[in-house]
Amino acid sequence: MKRLSSLGVILLSATLLVACSSNSSSSSGAKEDVKTVQSSKPSEVKKEEPKVPMEHKNALKSAENYIATMPFSKARLYDQLTSDAGSKFPADAAQYAIDNIKVDWNKQALKSAKNYMKISPMSTEQLREQLTSEAGEKYTPEEAQYAIDNLDK
Known part of the structure; x- marks a missing residue:
C-alpha cells in the first residue's frame, strides 16, 4: 500500500x-x-525626420502664399522665390519649396490660361506660347496642353 x-x-x-x-x-x-x-x-x-533648415521651411511657406494668391508654374515660382525683386531665398531653399509644395501644376496652368482668356482672348497657339514662353509663364508643354484641353470645361 x-x-x-x-x-x-x-x-x-x-x-x-x-x-x-x-x-x-x-x-x-x-x-x-x-x-x-x-x-x-x-x-x-x-525614427526621426531629418531636420529641415528654417530657411527651407520659410521658402515653402512663401511658395504656398504665392500659390494661394495667383497661379504659378514651377519655373516661375522658383524664379519668384530666388529673385532679388522677389523673396531672395537661396537656390537650395527655393528648390526645397518646389519639391515639397503640394500643388497640381496642371491646374495652375489651367488657372493661368483662364486668366489670360478673361483679360485678352487669344488663339490656342498664342495661349500655348504665352503659357510656355520663357518671357511668359514658363509652364511645361504638357501643362500648357492640359490647360488648353480643359479650358472650356
Missing part, C-alpha cells in the same frame, strides 16, 4: 512537473514574443 501511495505521489509529481514545464515554456515564449513586439515599437518611434 505504501508503494502504491508513493507511486501515486511520484506520478502526480511527475505530471505536475511536466504540466508546469510546458506552461512555463509557452508562457516564457509568450513573454519573448511580447518582448520582441515591445522592443520593435521603440525603434519605430525613434
